[in-house]
Amino acid sequence: MSSTAESVPAAGHERLxxxxxxLADILAAxxxxxxxxxxxxxxxxxxxxxxxxxPVALPPFDNSSxxxxxxxxxxxxxxxxxxxxxxxxxxxxxxxxxxxxxVGPGQAARIMTGAPLPxxxxxxxxxxxxxxxxGGAAATAMRPAGAGGExxxxxxxxxxxxxxxxxxxxxxxxVRAGDLALEAGTVLxxxxxxxxxxxxxxxxxxxxxxxxxxxxxxxxxxxxxxxLAEGQIYDSNSFALTAAARDAGAIAxxxxxxxxxxxxxxxxxxxxxxxxxxxxxxxxxSVGAYDxxxxxxxxVGDEDEPGGGVDFRKLAMQPGKPQGxxxxxxxxxxxxxxxxxxxxxYVSFELFVRPAIRALMGREDVHRPVVRxxxxxxxxxxxxxxxxxxxxxxxxxxxxxxxxxxxxxxxLIAALAHADALIVIPEESxxxxxxxxxxxxxxx
Numbered sequence: 001m002s003s004t005a006e007s008v009p010a011a012g013h014e015r016l017x018x019x020x021x022x023l024a025d026i027l028a029a030x031x032x033x034x035x036x037x038x039x040x041x042x043x044x045x046x047x048x049x050x051x052x053x054x055p056v057a058l059p060p061f062d063n064s065s066x067x068x069x070x071x072x073x074x075x076x077x078x079x080x081x082x083x084x085x086x087x088x089x090x091x092x093x094x095x096x097x098x099x100x101x102x103v104g105p106g107q108a109a110r111i112m113t114g115a116p117l118p119x120x121x122x123x124x125x126x127x128x129x130x131x132x133x134x135g136g137a138a139a140t141a142m143r144p145a146g147a148g149g150e151x152x153x154x155x156x157x158x159x160x161x162x163x164x165x166x167x168x169x170x171x172x173x174x175v176r177a178g179d180l181a182l183e184a185g186t187v188l189x190x191x192x193x194x195x196x197x198x199x200x201x202x203x204x205x206x207x208x209x210x211x212x213x214x215x216x217x218x219x220x221x222x223x224x225x226x227x228l229a230e231g232q233i234y235d236s237n238s239f240a241l242t243a244a245a246r247d248a249g250a251i252a253x254x255x256x257x258x259x260x261x262x263x264x265x266x267x268x269x270x271x272x273x274x275x276x277x278x279x280x281x282x283x284x285x286s287v288g289a290y291d292x293x294x295x296x297x298x299x300v301g302d303e304d305e306p307g308g309g310v311d312f313r314k315l316a317m318q319p320g321k322p323q324g325x326x327x328x329x330x331x332x333x334x335x336x337x338x339x340x341x342x343x344x345x346y347v348s349f350e351l352f353v354r355p356a357i358r359a360l361m362g363r364e365d366v367h368r369p370v371v372r373x374x375x376x377x378x379x380x381x382x383x384x385x386x387x388x389x390x391x392x393x394x395x396x397x398x399x400x401x402x403x404x405x406x407x408x409x410x411x412l413i414a415a416l417a418h419a420d421a422l423i424v425i426p427e428e429s430x431x432x433x434x435x436x437x438x439x440x441x442x443x444x
Contacts, residue, residue: 017315017323018427019351019388026325026352030334032207032362033277039203040193045249046206047362048186054179054199057172062117064093066167067142069108069130069156070121076158084157089133093118108156110142117168124167131157175199185364207362210277212250214242217265217283217292218340221257236413237282237345241338244349245280248357260284262296269297273329277360280353283340285312285322293324293337310335316427318387319344323352334360342413347390347422350443371395373402373440375423381432383425392419395440402440420444 035049064070070093079085087108091101095114103109103120110133111117111124132139133156175181181199182192188206196204221235222228235257245252255272258265269279284293297310310326324337334356338348355366373395375381381404383389392415393402402423406415424439425432432438 014314016386017313019315019317022313022315022323022325023352023355026334026336026356027359027366029325029327030278030356030359033210033360034207035205036208037203037205038208040196040201043188043204043206044190044193045209046188048182048188048192048204048206049184049362050205051180051184052182052196052199052201052204054175054177054181056200057177058174058198059169059171062171063095063169064111064113064115064117064124064167065169066124066126067113068111068124068126068128068167069158070103070111070118070124071108071158071162072103072105072120073122073162073164075106075108076123076125076161079158079161081159084131084159087156087158089154089156108158110156112142122164123162125158125160125162126167129158129160129162131159185362187363207360210250210357210360211275212245212252212278212280212357213255213272213276214238214245214252214280214282215255215268215272216257216340217260217281218257219259223256236342237340240342240346241280241282241349241353244346244354245357248354249361249363250278250357258292260292262292265292265296269328269335273331273333276333278353278356279328279333279335280338280349281324281335282338282345285324285337285339297324297326297328297335297337310337312337316387318384318389320348320351320390321387323348325352343392343416346416350422350441351390369442370424371440371442372437373400373421375432375434375436375438376401376403377434380434381423381425383429383431385430386427388427389425390441391423391425392416393421393423393440394419395421395442395444402438 038046071087075087076085087106089110090107091109093100093109093111093115095112097115100116100118101109103118109118127139127142130139132143133154138159181195186192216235216238220232222232224234238254238257242252242254253275255268258268272279281293294312310324312324314321315323319341320339322339326335327333328335336353336356338345350368358366392405394405395402402421404423405419421443422441424441
């Protein structure tokens with residue numbers, strides 16, 4: 001795939017891509033997934049592609065916000081502890097009630113929270129303002145239905161007056177029929193799913209969460225829980241990147257580590273394409289004799305799309321210099337090939353894969369937040385000339401400071417586990433003094 005900012009390298013020199021050009025190339029080639037209709041439970045985390053209007057008012061009827069008694073305001077005017085209003089209780093109104101009793105002069109109806117306001121009633125007095133129909137002092141709770149004694153019949157003493165509409169939730173006070181409930185582009189979280197359900201929508205049209213297949217390469221890799229032999233290490237990258245893909249909003253599938261064999265890798269990727277909107281590999285993209293991803297995919301192209309295939313590049317960054325990007329298979333599935341060192345792969349994911357996933361989702365906020373912070377370090381930080389360096393750090397929002405964690409080595413995964421930010425040292429800087437303001441990418 002061609003760059004959006006293509007430049008011709010000098011003869012005999014391989015082009016060194018900038019971080020920005022590589023990212024722009026990826027985002028220019030990755031397009032949002034086609035919309036589909038999903039049931040509400042499956043639409044969580046997805047981006048709405050249509051405006052949703054309210055078909056019915058919410059709430060759809062006047063209802064009580066308290067457990068108490070539905071009354072006429074004139075009947076409780078001037079009521080006090082010494083001179084309570086004594087009303088005849090004509091029945092119960094529970095949430096979901098159909099036929100409602102009509103409250104006439106000198107009458108009241110027991111009413112529960114959420115129950116419709118019966119005709120004739122103008123307000124609700126909380127049960128705590130009454131004797132609960134039991135006689136004596138103010139009640140502390142509503143007596144259960146059918147508990148015996150005075151309840152849905154008999155008399156109730158009311159010790160306080162009530163204004164019209166007191167403790168009544170009016171029809172349409174939340175949203176009215178025809179109102180815009182949610183606009184296209186809204187990301188559906190729990191509150192939005194709840195609103196859609198409340199207005200009667202069982203499904204919505206959204207861009208689906210992309211399916212991302214993550215696989216790591218390396219004959220030295222074994223799965224956690226197995227016993228290490230000489231020269232072996234545990235596969236951590238596929239676990240970290242699968243978790244990162246889910247955190248970005250994708251449906252992620254982790255594939256066990258693939259050995260250093262080009263044919264095996266090609267076959268594995270081809271098998272996974274049926275469930276992939278994106279493939280992410282880690283390892284095997286450098287210049288070593290066993291860099292299997294580069295060997296397996298350099299010659300792979302999309303037969304009917306000129307410029308397809310996977311392009312392997314060197315970037316002016318540290319960590320993460322070797323990168324690969326392109327598309328494979330009949331559906332031109334995007335593939336991002338990341339380096340194998342744990343920190344390199346994770347930093348590369350944050351910079352390139354996460355924005356691509358969110359672009360597939362149709363999200364506008366594809367990038368992590370970037371803030372300015374003061375470097376709180378005990379010594380000067382060095383950086384290679386001409387490379388944009390990303391160091392791990394912990395960000396203190398209150399103090400506005402960033403503190404480095406661990407060293408610059410691309411294998412130092414323990415430091416990464418304690419970091420919540422990346423310190424950005426630009427290409428033109430070879431050193432940064434403590435107290436300097438720097439860009440910080442928030443990843444926590």
